[in-house]
C-alpha cells in the first residue's frame with residue numbers, strides 16, 4: 458500500500474515538476490515573444506497620421522514621424538538617414554495615393570519584410586475624389602470624418618501585426634476620435650459663417666478638395682493636386698478674374714508650398730480692381746511644430762478653419778476653438 462502510494466507520489470512529483478518546468482519554459486518563451494513585440498518601431502511619413510496615431514498607440518509603440526513642419530511630401534526625397542530608419546523600422550505607415558511620390562518604391566520593396574500600411578488607400582474607394590476621373594486626390598485628412606476612419610483602419614492594421622498594441626488602441630481610440638469629431642463640428646460652424654458671396658477658398662495648391670466637399674465651400678487651387686506641376690500663366694489669369702468677379706477677400710498661402718504663385722494671383726486680381734489680400738498660411742500637407750497646438754491634427758484643423766473664416770468675412774474666435782492658436786501676426790488678418 459505504502460509502496461504503491463509512494464510510487465504514485467513520486468509520479469505525481471515528477472509530473473508536477475515537469476508541468477512546472479513547462480510552465481516556466483512557456484513563461485520565458487512568452488516573455489521573450491512579448492518583449493520582441495512590446496515596442497514595435499513605427500515610421501510614419503506625415504504628421505497628420507503620426508500625431509493622432511501616436512495618441513492612439515500610446516506607449517505600446519515607438520512612433521517616429523518623418524516629415525516635419527513646412528516639408529512638402531509630394532517633393533520630399535528620402536535621405537540616407539531616412540532610408541536607414543525605414544530599414545530598421547518594424548512598420549511603415551504612409552498616406553499613399555501617390556502623396557509620397559518619391560518614397561513609394563522603397564516602401565514597396567520593404568513590404569515583404571515588414572508591415573507597410575497606406576492609410577489613404579484604406580478609405581472606401583467611393584469616398585475618394587478623382588478630379589480627372591482616374592487619379593485619386595491624396596489629401597483626405599482634409600475631411601476629418603474620412604480621416605478618422607482611415608486612422609482607425611491604420612491602427613487596426615498595426616494591432617493585427619502587433620497584438621500587444623490592442624489594449625492601448627482600445628483604450629485611447631474613442632477619445633482621439635471624439636476630439637476630432639468635436640473639432641469637425643467647430644470647423645463646420647466657422648465655414649458656415651462665411652457670407653455666401655465670396656465663399657471661395659483659393660489656396661496655393663489643390664489640397665482642399667475634401668475640405669470643400671465636407672464643409673460646403675468652393676475651392677480653387679493655384680497649383681494642381683501635386684506641387685510637382687507649376688501653375689500656368691493662363692490658369693493664374695483665370696483665378697485672378699474669378700477673385701475679382703466674386704469679390705473674394707483673401708487668397709491663402711500654405712506652410713509647405715512656395716508663395717510665389719499665390720502672390721502672382723493676388724497681383725493679377727488687384728490689377729483687375731479686386732480688393733484682395735494674402736490670408737494666413739494654411740496647414741495643407743504639413744502641420745505645425747511637434748509639441749505646439751498647431752502640431753496636433755485638431756490644431757491644424759482649428760488653425761485652418763479659424764483663419765479661413767476670419768479671412769473670408771466669417772466669424773471665429775481669434776484664438777480658435779480652445780483658445781490655443783498662436784495669435785495673428787501684424788501682416789496677417
Ligand SMILES: [Zn+2]
Nearest residue numbers: 664682683742
Ligand atoms: Zn498636396
